[in-house]
Amino acid sequence: MSDDAPLGESPEPVAEEEPSSDPQADRQSPEDSFAVVANDTRLSILRELHDRVAVADRTEYTVPFTELREAVGEPDSGKFSYHLNQLLGEFVEKRPEGYAILYPGTELVRTVKSGAVGPTEHAVSEPTSASCYLCGAPVCVAYTYGYVSGQCTDCRGALGFDYMPEGTLSSIPVPGAAVGDEIEAAPEALLDRVHGRFCHRARTFGDGSCPRCGGRTESRIRVCTEHDASDGPCVECGTTMSATVQVTCEVCSEGGISPAACMVSHRAPFREALAAAGVDSLGYDAFAVTAGWTVHVVDGDEPAVEYDLAAGRVRVVVDGDIRILR
Structure with a gap:
């Protein structure tokens, strides 16, 4: 017996596993929140969601899971789902049609892009x-x-x-x-x-x-x-x-x-x-x-x-x- 699809037939696409929980309740301090974003993949998620925000058009905030994963460049769906899950509730909101950045996430991206946390010239x-x-x-x-x-x-x-x-x-x-x-x-x-x-x-x-x-x-x-x-x-x-x-x-x-x-x-x-x-x-x-x-x-x-x-x-x-x- 085999679970493989019969010869000549295309297998059904495997649904990507999206985050299903909100880890925000486990965070007790601002230090916990900063620790969450100390990861390249999570910062990339926030930057991608932030770049979708148009000040004059607030209809394009939400990005579907697969589109967001591909934009970030993470091929592993499970790994991407884990990192996205860590951002939910505090930095990212899950909506029926996808994911959108929240105000704290926007402020974090602005800080990074401004160079406020980078090396300075003299x-x-x-x-x-x-x-x-x-x-x-x-x-x-x-x-x-x-x-x-x-x-x-x-x-x-x-x-x-x-x-x-x-x-x-x-x-x-x-x-x-x-x-x-x-x-x-x-x-x-x-x-x-x-x-x-x-x-x-x-x-x-x-x-x-x-x-x-x-x-x-x-x-x-x-x-x-x-x-x-x-x-x-x-x-x-x-x-x-x-x-x-x-x-x-x-x-x-x-x-x-x-x-x-x-x-x-x-x-x-x-x-x-x-x-x-x-x-x-x-x-x-x-x-x-x-x-x-x-x-x-x-x-x-x-x-x-x-x-x-x-x-x-x-x-x-x-x-x-x-x-x-x-």
């Missing part, structure tokens, strides 16, 4: 036409350790933290893929775009929302009581500013420090002061103007700083939220 541009907001000298654009920064060609800069080269005026995290070859090819455009994005993010933080995850943020005044910036960044606080705002997301811990004026530059009267300075769009100039305004620490218990603008002395209170008083 480069410095030639001087640009942008000016240092401290001394007026030309500014170079540098990319170091995953950060784009403006660097003054003459003075010691505004930031003096351990990992920053002398002359640093700003330090903004940017994935390598978003930098590309612009340090050499278009440094001024890169400087403008990155600082425009920083200003947008700072404003969102200033309004109490994390620009990364949408969570609530906590802001506080960071005052240097022993401030001395007479010869460059203060050795105590690492900046030339006697006070900055430190903001942190309560959900994902995204945050950093920023001039208070940058975080409220979309509100009156700072908005009008920017316009009076000839700044009508967000970019390096908007950052430089707000960072260059002299900040005064308010004496007493109120967590606040003040600026002298055309509208008069304006107080910015930072006590979890950020408020403007005139």
